[in-house]
Amino acid sequence: MTNKTLLPYRWMGVALLLAVGLLLGVAGFLSQPAPVYASPERGAPPQSGNPENEMCLGCHTSPGQVLTFSNGDAITISMDANAFNSSVHGDKSCVSCHPNASQVPHPAVTVQSHQAFTTQFDQICASCHQDQSQSYNDSIHAKARQMGKSAPLCTDCHNPHTQIAQYDAQGKMTADARYNISQMCAKCHSTIYQDYANSVHGAGVVSKNNLDVPTCMDCHSDVHKIVDPTSIQARLSSINLCAKCHTNPEIMDKYGISTQVLNTYVADFHGTTIILYKQANPAEQTNKPVCYDCHGVHNIAQGDDPQKGLKIKENLLKTCEKCHPESTLNFPDSWLSHYVPTIDHSPLVYIINMFYIVLIPLVIGGMLVFVISDFIRRQLERRKQHAAPKE
DSSP states (O other): OOHHHHHHHHHHHHHHHHHHHHHHHHHHHHTSOOOOOOOTTTSSOOOOSSGGGHHHHHHHTSTTOEEEOTTSOEEEOOOOHHHHHTSTTTTSOHHHHOGGGGSSSOOOOOOOSHHHHHHTTHHHHHHHOHHHHHHHHTSHHHHHHHTTOOOOOHHHHOOTTTOOOOBOTTSOBOHHHHHHHHHHHHTTOHHHHHHHHTSTTHHHHHTTOOSSSOOHHHHSSSTTSOOOTTSHHHHHHHHHHHHHHHTOHHHHGGGTOOSOHHHHHHHSHHHHHHHHHHHHOTTSOOOSOOHHHHHOSSOOOOTTOTTTOTTSHHHHHHHHHTTOTTOOTTGGGGOOTTOOOOSSSSHHHHHHHHHHHHHHHHHHHHHHHHHHHHHHHHHHHHHHHHHSOOO
16 A cells, blocks of 8 residues: 555544543543632632632632722722631621622623612622611611612621621620721711710720710611601600610719709709600600700710810800800809709708708698597597487
8 A cells, every 4th residue: 555545544543542632631630629719829728617608719818809880989809718707697608699609700790880789789688687678778878868869788887798796695795896886887977976986975985995885876776777866756765865874873873973864854844845745746846955955966075074064164054055045154053963952962952852851741741630630539529429418
């Protein structure tokens, strides 16, 4: 056979050898272990509380990854594996909150802004947190969004990748959680936060050393269902809100503060009028002062603060002048603050009160003794008259 005759067979042999080599190569590849998705910096796949997340963490723990939207907004999509695994969601599967992320590469992001992006997750959060979602839908934040205004969504306040438990084993909020609440609100309410941070309440929270003072959520009730603080209902209910702490001897006794604030307020003209309005006309506004009209809201100062403290007579007078512009320097002298008179505090009023406390029972008791003794005397005289022999 000539070389020309053998040529096709040679090419067939080469093709056969290539096919066998290719099959052996594929078989060798399939016999290798699965590829490892590792952060270049770590060199090993991060361990997760949920094994399903190791592939996700293998990419998203690489630093400097940014998602940019068409309107110019940008967010980081890099995350700390340790922070995520220590969070309340650390044992959850990534795709339970990011269902589209099960495809690699991920589908292109089509929304045009950060806000539109986070809006997509509202219903995902609601699937596990129904009560909080319903409360939020009734809040001033949700109403603001319905009016087209900017307001926070779930992920604006709760970073789902780093959110830690806020309560300890005894059900008490931790110092870090209390601090983080005020810092979170400060992102949108920075001016209010500055007033709060410098107040008698905020100073204890910002320094993390006082768990007795209120945070934003303590005064704004259910943190997810924040009501309009300018509403009539919020104004009238503010009295009981302040009273939650200021009638609690476990807290107030530490600082030598009277727990009679509510009783003394309700007993005077201001408080009596407010209570009547609240009961009779809850939807009607009243110009009588509630707690924050005199003490402030976010900027409440120590009583002896030289600039704002109400224990300073000049500061108290300025407060009274808001409603009583004709007040003179001795005008506040008639007010006993929120203290029940004692021999040490307002001794003259205390002595007069004690006088009446003794006098009134004596007078009423004497009258009762006189009436009863007179009644008995009359009954005895009648019996004597009936018992006397008739002539």
